[in-house]
Amino acid sequence: MKLEKWENITEWPLTALSLLFIGVYAWQILAQPQGAWYAAADWVMNALWVVFAADYVISMILAPHKWEWFKKHLFDLAVVLLPMVRPLRVLRVLTALNALHRTGGMALRGRIVMYVVASVVMLVLIGSLAILDAERFAPGARITSFGKALWWAFVTITTVGYGDYTPVTVTGRLLAVAxxxxxxxxxxxxTATLASWIVDEVSADEKRATEITQDQVEAVSKKLDALEQKLDRLNQSTPTNG
Amino acid sequence: MKLEKWENITEWPLTALSLLFIGVYAWQILAQPQGAWYAAADWVMNALWVVFAADYVISMILAPHKWEWFKKHLFDLAVVLLPMVRPLRVLRVLTALNALHRTGGMALRGRIVMYVVASVVMLVLIGSLAILDAERFAPGARITSFGKALWWAFVTITTVGYGDYTPVTVTGRLLAVAxxxxxxxxxxxxTATLASWIVDEVSADEKRATEITQDQVEAVSKKLDALEQKLDRLNQSTPTNG
Amino acid sequence: MKLEKWENITEWPLTALSLLFIGVYAWQILAQPQGAWYAAADWVMNALWVVFAADYVISMILAPHKWEWFKKHLFDLAVVLLPMVRPLRVLRVLTALNALHRTGGMALRGRIVMYVVASVVMLVLIGSLAILDAERFAPGARITSFGKALWWAFVTITTVGYGDYTPVTVTGRLLAVAxxxxxxxxxxxxTATLASWIVDEVSADEKRATEITQDQVEAVSKKLDALEQKLDRLNQSTPTNG
Amino acid sequence: MKLEKWENITEWPLTALSLLFIGVYAWQILAQPQGAWYAAADWVMNALWVVFAADYVISMILAPHKWEWFKKHLFDLAVVLLPMVRPLRVLRVLTALNALHRTGGMALRGRIVMYVVASVVMLVLIGSLAILDAERFAPGARITSFGKALWWAFVTITTVGYGDYTPVTVTGRLLAVAxxxxxxxxxxxxTATLASWIVDEVSADEKRATEITQDQVEAVSKKLDALEQKLDRLNQSTPTNG
Known part of the structure; x- marks a missing residue:
């Protein structure tokens, strides 16, 4: 089987499993299940991790240029090795949506905007869950509910940084740095997407006025062809003259 | 009646009603009217909301491509449905000012700057009023006067985030995220507008030196026409010769 | 006398007076002179204000298009009318330095960098002096020394906003917003200057490969001239033939 | 000996010494050695400083245009004169890595990204060490461990600025401003690198459609050559006719 086919087949199931992973993760943190329930949630997450790791190994085996593939998928390796960032796997959803938007310049910007919005929502959500998990029972911690964790995540990702809630544990601070x-x-x-858009809009009119297009060069070329035909006629008439 | 005509007719009245809406909203929050006065203010705001909703429905009925129109006016739908963001309707003022500035590249940047300044002033003003309304009587709240609310709004929108005043209610925090x-x-x-301007200024001189303009292509084209005329004269003279 | 001549004559004296203004302003705030000394400092600053106002009035009288001049110098009017921002007048130093840097693209970026550095130094310095003056004796104020004021100004202008020192007076907060x-x-x-530089560096090589220059069009034009001369020779030879 | 040769010879030894410098610096701050150990660390750092100063003097002597060299290496002079910023010398590592990446546009952005990542890591590390050294025993200081110093450095360099840890000494605040x-x-x-990348990607397709290339001009030029040859044939045939 080819790698491409494998990716096509596994794309949606893996995305679904990623969402399931986040769901179980969120439930474990927010509902704080005890005993058997906690163990079950843990078991599901471990099983999902095995699936993700298997996908990584199979993809690598199927890849024609293994070293190239390895270098291009360092993030995936990290996702498999670091259980903490594993929820980020759900960003695969974006890859799927991608296929819808592959037509020229505007599409690139459209895709970027979509990526940014989806990534921010994901990062804030997962970041809030993770920080709550890390901080909740730490001595002196202030981030002790999901609402506070969400608020802290927004204050941090926008670089506003009020400081009304700050992490006090090492894990919490690593998450904050991320x-x-x-x-x-x-x-x-x-900013870059906006700049690209403004540069394009502003230069659109100017270009029309100052730049010469292929059409104009074509027109010049046609005139030259006409000249050549006339010269050919001359060349035909003058020999008879000679 | 056509949608365009409807929009032309209602543009200024709706803008005026939007400003009235903000005025009544500000008066309700800052003056804290009691009894009959409070009820009157509430009645005016509800009446204005009905007008805005009616405008939305009528515009949709008049639109030739209803689904297109719906997708392009999702924000307007939100404005009609979420009473909280309804004051943003006043941003229509900007649409009106737009008409004054539709001439080439510089104008685009001019319009963007105007939009930004107007939006920031609006957002800070309405944000201050809304946060004051949400926080004022909350236990542990520090944003308890319009002055403090204004100061907090500036500290937040510039992403400085001192943290001397922070919202403690859910509504307040949603406003803060916005x-x-x-x-x-x-x-x-x-940044993007500045970048576009600098890129343009820097490349202006270079372009003059390296880019060929339509004028130059025209000159080449004229030379070709002259050549053709001369060839025609030749063709005319040689046949008589043949 | 022409406006340009007036500006040339007054440029350096006014810049010197601006620096004197800032010096006296700083001395008044930092040394906190008492009695006669305070009155003398105040007198000097009032006198300087009269000089600045006179320069504004004379410049306007000398301007050929008064309304154009007025619109272009709204900031100067503000500087004359608002004693608080008068120290900003010293930014005239930048105008003088400008003359040294008027050669092409790189120069524009050089000038921008210079402007930014000079403006930041100026804003931080004058902002620190002004906030110290506004806050020092306010109840509950924390910005009570020039060192603290300088630190606060840097924390604010970089949008870091620790919140360890924050203004509590209205004047202080207006300065903070500025x-x-x-x-x-x-x-x-x-960011914009960096973006412009990177865009230029990256596109430099590409342009050389794909863009046609005036030289190339000139070469085509010369070939056409040669063709015309040969046709002329033909035209001269054929009539004798007819 | 030429300057270039000297730089080639000393590049790696000096980079190694810089890393040694940082190592000793970090050990002195983190392990807080006493008595003879402290003196030894100090002696090593002074010796390294002499080596760096000697390199500066020798490089200047070897430089063909001393004044040009001096102006281009003001930062190096600062590094030699200000013991505090001497650790920054390790940024020379970047110069060495540079040689690997000198091929066209993408490479420039690659180099910039590498520079940024390396500089940030370096600045956060050295900044944390330096602030810890400056603050640790200051009265009222909160930055009293390396972990706290690292956390503070990240919060500061990203301009988030929670304010949970802030410097209270003059040296600490100077480091914070840096x-x-x-x-x-x-x-x-x-932002600028991203903007450059997006602008390039978006304009790539457009350019192909609207810009005329050297190939097209070449084609026009060849047509003209063909015309000239035919005219030459005519000129050759008509004189025999005259």
Whole structure:
């Protein structure tokens, strides 16, 4: 079987499993199940992790250029190895949506905007769940409910940083750094997309006025052809003259 | 009646009603009227809401491609459905001002700057009023006067986020997230507009030196026409010769 | 006398007076002179204000198109009318330095960088002095020394906003909003200048390969001229033939 | 000996010494050695400083245009003169890595990204060490461990600025301003690189459609050559006719 076919077949099932993973993760953190329920949730998440790892291994085996594939999928490796960032796997949803938007320049920007919005929503959601899990029972922690965690995630990803809620654990602070970096990237992507759009809009009119198009060169070329035909006629008439 | 005509007729009245809406909203929050006065203010705002909803329904009925129109006016639908963001309707003022500025590249940037300034002023003003309304009587709230609310709105929209005043209610935090997102967009638009301007200014001189214009192609074209005329003269003279 | 001549003559004296203004302003705030000294400092600053106002009036009288001049110098009018922002007048120093840098694209970016650095230094300095003056004796104020004021100004203009020192007076908060807006502009200008530079560097190689230059069009034009001369020779030879 | 040769020879040894410098610096701050150990660490750092100063002097002597070299290496002079920023010398590592990436447009962006990542890691690390050294024993200081210092450095360089940990000493605040400025530059560089990439991607397709290439001009030029040959044949045939 080819890698492409494997990816086509597994795309939607894996996305569904990713969403299931997030669902179970959220339920484990928000509902705080005890005993058997907690164990069941843990078991489901471990099983899903095995599925994700198997997909990684199978994809690599199917890849024609294994080293190239490995270098291009370092993030996937990290996702498989670091259980903490595994929920990010759900970003695969975006890859699927991608196929809908592959037509020229505007589409690129459209895709970027979609990516950014989806990534931010995902990061804020998962970041809130993860920080709540990390901080909740830490001594001196202030992020002790999902509402507070969500609020903190928005304050952090927008780089506003009020400081009314701040993480106090090492895990919490690592998550915070990830959100901050995402925030910087977010500002960068939004600004860059806007800049590209404005540059295009502003230069659209100017270009029409100053740039010469293929049509104009074609017109010049046709005139030259006409000249050549006339010269050919001359060349035909003058020899008889000679 | 056509949609365009309806929009032309209702543009200014609706803008005036929007400003009235904000005025009544501000008066209700700042003056804190009691009894009959409060009821009157509420009645005016409900009446205005009915007018806005009617405009939405009529516009949709008049639109030739209803589904297209619906997709393009999702924000308007939100404005009609969510009484909270209804004051944003006043941004229609900007649409009206638009007509004054539709001439080429510089105008686009001019319009963007105008939009940004007007949106920021509006967002800060309405955000301050709304946050004051949401927080004022909440236990533990620090945003308890319009001055403090204004200060908080500026600190938030610029993403400075001192944290000396922070919202504690759910509504307040939703408003804060909206202002933060607006702040990110604000930075993006300012930077992008500046970038477009600098790119243009820097490339202006270069272009003059390296780009060929339509004038130059025209000159080449004229030379070809002259050549053709001369060839025609030759063709005329040689046949008599043949 | 012409406006241009007046500006050339007054440029350096007015810049010197602006620096003197800032010096006296700083001395008044930092040394907190008492009695006669305070009165003297105040007198000097009032006198300087009269000089600035006179320059504004004379410049307007000398301007050929008064309304155009008025619209282009609204900031100057504000500087004359609002004693608080008068120190900003020292930004005239930048205008003087400008003359040194008027050669092409790189120069524009060089000028922008210079403007930004100079404006930030100025804004931070004057902002620190002004906030110290506004806050120092306010009840509950934390910005009570020049060191703290400088620190606060940097924390604000970079939009970091720790919140360890925040203004509590209305004047202080207006100054803070000005610094925040300056910070947003600062980020915008730096990013935009960098973007322009990167876009230029990246596209430099590409352009050389795909764009046709005036030289190439000239070469085509010369070939056409040669063709015309040969046709002329033909035209001269054929009539004798007819 | 030529300057270039000297730089080639000393590049790696100096980079190694820079890393050693940072290592000793970090050990001195984190392990807080006492007595003889402290003196030894200090002696090593002073010796390394002498080596760096010697490299500066020798490079200048070897430089063909000393004044040009001096102006281009003001930062190096600062590094030699200001012991505090001497650790930044390790940024020389980047210069070495540079050589690997000098092929066209994408490479420029690749290099920029590498620079940014390396600089941020370096700045956060060295900034954390330096702030810890400056603050640790200050009265009222909150940055009292390396973990807290690292957390503070990330919060500052991303301009989030929670304010849960803030410097209270003059040295600490100078370091903070440096990190803030680095943060602004960081946002700027990331955004600008993204903008350049998006602008390129979006315009790639458009260019192919509207721009005329050298190939097309060449085609026109060849047609003209063909015309000239035919005219030459005519000129050759008509004289025999005359």
């Amino acid at each position: 959100l901050m970096v995402a925030g910087i990237a977010l500002i960068g992507v939004i | 202002l933060m997102v607006a702040g990110i967009a604000l930075i993006g638009v300012i | 610094l925040m807006v300056a910070g947003i502009a600062l980020i915008g200008v730096i | 990190l803030m400025v680095a943060g602004i530059a960081l946002i700027g560089v990331i």
